[in-house]
Amino acid sequence: MRRVKLIILATAAAFTSTAQPSTDYDRIISMLVADCPEIKQLVAANEAETESKAAENMLENPSVDAMHAWSHNNVGNKIDAGISQGFAWPGVYRARAKAINASTRAADLLEQSTVADKILQIEQLVIDIVYQRKTIDVENKILTHMTKLEKGNLDGFRQGELTMLDVKKVEIQRISAASSLREAKRILDDLYAQLESVTGNKECRALLADITAVPEEQILPEEEYEKLIDTYDPRLAWLRAQSEAFNLEGKAAVMSSHTPEFSLGYKFIREGGEVFNGISGSMTLPIYSRRHIANRARANTLSAQIEAEASHMSAIAGMRALHTSVTSMKKELDDYINVFGDNNYAQLLATARQGGQLDNLRYLEELNFFLEAARAYLSLEHEFMRSLAQLNRFKSIEERS
Numbered sequence: 282m283r284r285v286k287l288i289i290l291a292t293a294a295a296f297t298s299t300a301q302p303s304t305d306y307d308r309i310i311s312m313l314v315a316d317c318p319e320i321k322q323l324v325a326a327n328e329a330e331t332e333s334k335a336a337e338n339m340l341e342n343p344s345v346d347a348m349h350a351w352s353h354n355n356v357g358n359k360i361d362a363g364i365s366q367g368f369a370w371p372g373v374y375r376a377r378a379k380a381i382n383a384s385t386r387a388a389d390l391l392e393q394s395t396v397a398d399k400i401l402q403i404e405q406l407v408i409d410i411v412y413q414r415k416t417i418d419v420e421n422k423i424l425t426h427m428t429k430l431e432k433g434n435l436d437g438f439r440q441g442e443l444t445m446l447d448v449k450k451v452e453i454q455r456i457s458a459a460s461s462l463r464e465a466k467r468i469l470d471d472l473y474a475q476l477e478s479v480t481g482n483k484e485c486r487a488l489l490a491d492i493t494a495v496p497e498e499q500i501l502p503e504e505e506y507e508k509l510i511d512t513y514d515p516r517l518a519w520l521r522a523q524s525e526a527f528n529l530e531g532k533a534a535v536m537s538s539h540t541p542e543f544s545l546g547y548k549f550i551r552e553g554g555e556v557f558n559g560i561s562g563s564m565t566l567p568i569y570s571r572r573h574i575a576n577r578a579r580a581n582t583l584s585a586q587i588e589a590e591a592s593h594m595s596a597i598a599g600m601r602a603l604h605t606s607v608t609s610m611k612k613e614l615d616d617y618i619n620v621f622g623d624n625n626y627a628q629l630l631a632t633a634r635q636g637g638q639l640d641n642l643r644y645l646e647e648l649n650f651f652l653e654a655a656r657a658y659l660s661l662e663h664e665f666m667r668s669l670a671q672l673n674r675f676k677s678i679e680e681r682s
Contacts, residue, residue, distance in 0.1 A: 305491070305492070306492060306495065306496050309407075309488050309489065309492060310400065310403060310404055310407065312482075312488065313403050313407070313476070313480045313482055313485070313488065314396070314399060314400050314403055314480070316480050316481045316482040317399055317403070317479065317480050317481060318481040319395075319399060319479075320395065320396055320399055323392055323395050323396075324392060327388050327389070327391075327392050330388055331385050331388065334381045334384055334385065335381060337377065337381070338374055338377040338378055338381055340366065340367075340368055341366070341367040341368070343364055343365065343366050344364070344365050344366075344367070344544075344546070345362075345363070345364050346361075346362070346363050346364075346365075347360075347361065347362040347363075348360070348361040348362070349361075357552065357553040357554060358551075359550070359551070359552040359553075360549075360550070360551040360552075361548070361549075361550050362548075362549045362550075363546050363547055363548040363549065363561060364546055364547055365544050365545060365546025365547075365561060365563075366544065366545060366546065367542060367543065367544040368542070368543055368544075368545075369537065369540070369542050369543075370536070370537075370540035370541070370542075370543075372536055372540070373533060373536050373537050373540060376529070376532055376533035376536050376537075377533045379529045379532075379533070380526060380529035380530040380532070380533045383522065383525050383526035383529050384523075384526040384530070386522050386526075387519055387522035387523040387525075387526045390515055390518045390519035390522050391515075391519045391523075393515040393518075393519075394515035394516040394518075394519050396515075397515050397516075397674060397675075397678060399479070400674070400677070401670065401671060401674050402479060403476070403479060403480060404670050405667050405670055405671070406472060406475055406476045406479065407476070407489065407492070407495075408495050408663065408666050408667050408670060409472050409663070409667070410469065410472045410473065410476065410489060411489075411492055411493070411494065411495055412495075412659060412662070412663035412666070413465065413468055413469045413472055414469065414493075415659055416465050416656070416659055417462065417465045417466060417469060419655060419656070419659065420458065420461050420462040420465050421462055423458045423461075423462075423652060424455065424458040424459055424461075424462050427451065427454050427455040427458045428455055430451050430455075431448070431451045431452055431455050434447050434448045434451050435448055450645055451645065454645060454649075473485055473486055495666045495670075497666070497669070498669055498670075498673050498676070500604075500607060500608060500611065500669070500672070501673075501676070503600070503601060503604050506600050506604060506672065506675070507597060507600070509675040509676055509678075510593070510596050510597060510600060510675060511593075512675075513675040513678040514596055514675055515678070516592060516596075517589065517592055517593055517596060520585060520588055520589035520592055521589050523585045523589075524582055524585035524586045524589055527578055527581040527582040527584075527585050528578075528582045530578045530581075531578030531579050531581075531582055534577075534578045535578075537567070538567050539567065540567065541564045541565055541566050541567060542564070542565040542567075543562070543563070543564055543565075544561075544562065544563045544564075544565075545560065545561070545562050546560065546561040546562070547559075547560060547561070548560065548561050600672070603668060603671060603672050604672060606668060607665065607668045607669055607672055610661060610664065610665040610668065611665060613661060614658070614661060614662055614665060617654070617657075617658045617661070621651075621654060621655075621658070633647075
């Protein structure tokens with residue numbers, strides 16, 4: 282009967298958890314994020330784009346021209362050389378600078394949005410790994426004790442206490458437990474491979490070796506999450522900043538489309554023994570080439586504003602649905618703990634078997650029910666922690682800011 286009790290008590294451990302210190306957990310998540318190649322690539326691309334935009338607001342390169350002509354009438358040769366500099370209306374540069382600054386800020390916010398998405402992806406993969414290891418621990422204990430129970434039933438069969446049906450039933454359960462354990466280990470290997478691919482870190486197994494649980498965070502009221510979205514959602518901030526950038530680009534384009542461009546230069550001419558020094562100038566009128574630039578900028582501004590409003594509404598609706606789901610899962614987890622957490626069920630089942638109230642087949646049915654409950658609890662807690670991480674993603678940004 283000691284074997285029976287060991288199976289149940291070991292499986293009951295699935296209904297209890299030890300909280301991982303959040304500082305260790307957060308530190309490891311930060312280390313994994315720091316190695317992410319996608320984030321590094323985005324940062325580099327962002328810097329390149331910023332430099333490219335800054336180059337658009339520079340003066341044009343100076344233009345040098347030269348000419349040498351000769352005459353067949355002994356008049357003498359002619360030499361003509363000059364250098365000139367083109368430039369736009371002075372106010373255009375100020376308008377472009379404002380637009381470039383706004384565009385750079387939008388790019389920075391897009392980078393932050395991508396980082397926030399990547400942090401959530403990495404954290405959820407870590408949660409998957411932690412709970413897969415818990416599943417493996419439970420499945421391993423089940424297999425170990427099923428093997429011991431199978432041996433005990435064989436001894437009972439040899440002594441005439443049990444039938445071959447009792448023996449075969451437990452043997453089938455052991456084979457099933459072994460299959461479940463193999464599949465759980467395969468899934469864990471796949472999760473580690475995914476994490477290594479996302480983070481670019483080949484030491485994921487070593488980094489996560491001491492992470493045995495995920496810190497459970499507080500569930501805030503919906504109103505608090507709405508405030509967090511309004512203030513700390515980087516995607517929403519990016520869309521709003523992009524709208525402002527388009528607006529300023531539109532103003533710069535309007536000014537550019539309404540003002541001419543100029544060119545001033547110096548001229549040196551030698552002709553017929555005479556030398557001339559002077560200045561040159563030209564003006565380009567904005568009649569054709571910029572006709573649609575301002576309209577395009579206004580359309581981009583309106584599009585970004587609409588996308589920002591739609592994104593805000595979508596974020597709020599998604600948060601409310603997720604909040605309802607997380608709250609419901611939390612209540613269901615508490616219900617599991619109320620039934621199984623004190624191990625009363627395990628004690629009752631062991632006592633009933635020991636007192637002869639359950640035969641071998643009935644005991645296995647009850648044990649399977651209990652094991653399935655343990656698996657269901659782990660699966661529910663796993664989904665709860667993943668959803669809670671998503672719900673609190675902007676809370677984490679608030680704490681880091």
